[in-house]
Amino acid sequence: MKPISVGLLGIGTVGGGTFTVLERNREEITRRAGRAIAITVVADKDLARANSVVQNRARVIDDAWAVVNDPAVDIVVELIGGTKIAKDLMLKALENGKHVVTANKALLAQHGNEIFAAAQKKGVMVAFEAAVAGGVPIIKSLREGLAANRIEWIAGIINGTSNFILSEMRDKGASFDDVLKQAQKLGYAEADPTFDIEGVDAAHKLTIMAAIGFGIPMQFSAAYTEGISKLTREDIQYAEQLGYRIKLLGVTKRKANGIELRVHPTLIPARRLIANVEGVMNAVLVRGDAVGQTMYYGAGAGAEPTASAVVADLVDVARTMTADPEHRVPHLAFQPDRLSNVPILPMSEVETSYYLRLLVQDKTGVLADVTRILADLGISIDAMVQKEPSEGEDQTDIIMLTHQTVEKNINAAIAKIEALPVVASKVTRIRLEELG
């Protein structure tokens, strides 16, 4: 089957990430989608930038209209942003019967009702997983994964810039202005940060989630939006003392008389998982009447995390254009004839770190004997604690954390350690994962 032909509008940060991810993971993506997905044409006003990313692997032009009008293009990926030209291009693409994938939350929050109606009329899809929380599949989770539930509320940290600023203000006791400057230096905040710090970006995303959660049209103009620019470090500290963290939260709730739709700085109990989402990360907490609370966490921005969502949408569309409906999504994600028979490794070949505890006699030289055994097997020690023996005892615990090693090594070490006459018991061994 010939590849699905994608036309890419805009090859900036996310566009570049999309191009890169599709190329790098081409083989896995094809195994999942059942058909190759290829960006065949890229439109960008900055031809030099576009060419440096594309490197002759697709046609590069500066006329976006030529892409949406190209009969050879099956899917248009709109990553230009903004609500003017992007809207016109998108509507034209839909009118021409093309599916559209977009990350444009501002456009959807403000003109989604019109855009979806146009798509519906033409029997095509507008996919927009990348519009909310970057690579976190929150749209799919809300729209499909939680389809059994009456959604009660959604609360999300959905603007990484603001969350980074608040995390830094708390950790360093710094002022808003100082942290904002630092965020701009690190590339986490734009030169004009208004959309991020005043809650507008979060309100766009919240509007989209509310529509999906509650089955209501987009109503961005009714959203309440209050940013973080007036927050003081004193309030952050007082909140901390009372057991709370302050986060810029988007909250939408179903009430008897209507729906709350609001973005504002919010105190959250520090013990909640979502209160511990730090830096530029995003998290969305959803409460459904059947499932209770579920949370979705990950990078909310950046080239490849956002591209992850764009490409997932491309796979979604491709699966629909390819498979018989019953097998649109293969049981094991990959097409059944494209599973790979990779072996499962025996435990002896698994590589991880270890916690070791041994009961030893409290004599000089014990530690030297034990560490020598580990060193001889190439196992290095990350941390060690030797407990004081209890009153009247002549035995004591040694606890060690090792760096990564292969399990057969640690087993060999343990056998040798247990054979030492000063070691009074079996060694307790628990595996350790940094998950970093």
Place this chain on the structure above:
Amino acid sequence: MKPISVGLLGIGTVGGGTFTVLERNREEITRRAGRAIAITVVADKDLARANSVVQNRARVIDDAWAVVNDPAVDIVVELIGGTKIAKDLMLKALENGKHVVTANKALLAQHGNEIFAAAQKKGVMVAFEAAVAGGVPIIKSLREGLAANRIEWIAGIINGTSNFILSEMRDKGASFDDVLKQAQKLGYAEADPTFDIEGVDAAHKLTIMAAIGFGIPMQFSAAYTEGISKLTREDIQYAEQLGYRIKLLGVTKRKANGIELRVHPTLIPARRLIANVEGVMNAVLVRGDAVGQTMYYGAGAGAEPTASAVVADLVDVARTMTADPEHRVPHLAFQPDRLSNVPILPMSEVETSYYLRLLVQDKTGVLADVTRILADLGISIDAMVQKEPSEGEDQTDIIMLTHQTVEKNINAAIAKIEALPVVASKVTRIRLEELG
């Protein structure tokens, strides 16, 4: 269009939850699926139990074979469990051209390859979101939401019983045996808890996630499984002192020479979000090459959380049997002609709690004046801190947390408070959400 007819095999905890959720949310589910989904027949050996749940809203029989052979049944929901009769029934249902929805992780981990092949041959689906992490849509997220990624590893707390036991051992310094007894009393552990505490249940779920993440066949027999029954409170405390938590983790990693597939107690840095998942909750951390780390959190068991996943699968199947492929999933989750025009509430009608900070003169009676204003407006105070004035200052901060109230009330209170002569500045007001 006539409702999709579902035959339910087994109406125990999850089956009962499924029946209840489908009934209670019938209207919303129909708006999402584009067609009503009705359980028309229930098979259970315990007719009395079945009848008490069903209450004449469906046919109740004791012969599961009659359900899988019933030409009027479109989808069979298998909630019997186990790997013998459940397997035979499922294969028969598939042979008869019926879609199957199941929560049976043991069956899929051990016989999934055979079952999926049978489904593929007949052009029907086996949906199994409920098999891993209860209501958390982790199967959909891995299979569709992260389809752009080369998955590097998956690490999950996927057995609530074990996680509850470990949380309690840490919090209370209790022994494994004592906490297990308590868990059994609370209904968090079964009379024979082997599958949960020895890691077998987690290994079933991990096997399924590894297959989907890496595109490999199910290889449960090659999984390494070690439970928590030998963990001591001493090791939990030592780990804590070193900055780690011990969790029963399912870990699967792609390595150059094969795939690691292992369940065992694991030290995790305490600062990681997943290390703070407590009690019976589940969480799965996935690392993809494009998206980085994403995490999925929620209830991993229980009647309605698991039913949430079963019914989501029913909606998934129903959408495929109903919609034109392009609009299988409506843009806004609900069918476009079934959106509701619920109003967005003005901010004055929003109900939440508040943090208030006011700078006051350090005089007697100030607090009485302020609290009187709040009381008169029916606003009750949850916590209050009055700071000592700094050396040489005669002004000080009062911080108050209120209980829930409507925003127009708090605004009225603030106006009155600011009018008090002893109040020296504007009142700082930040909203507070318990997210409980």
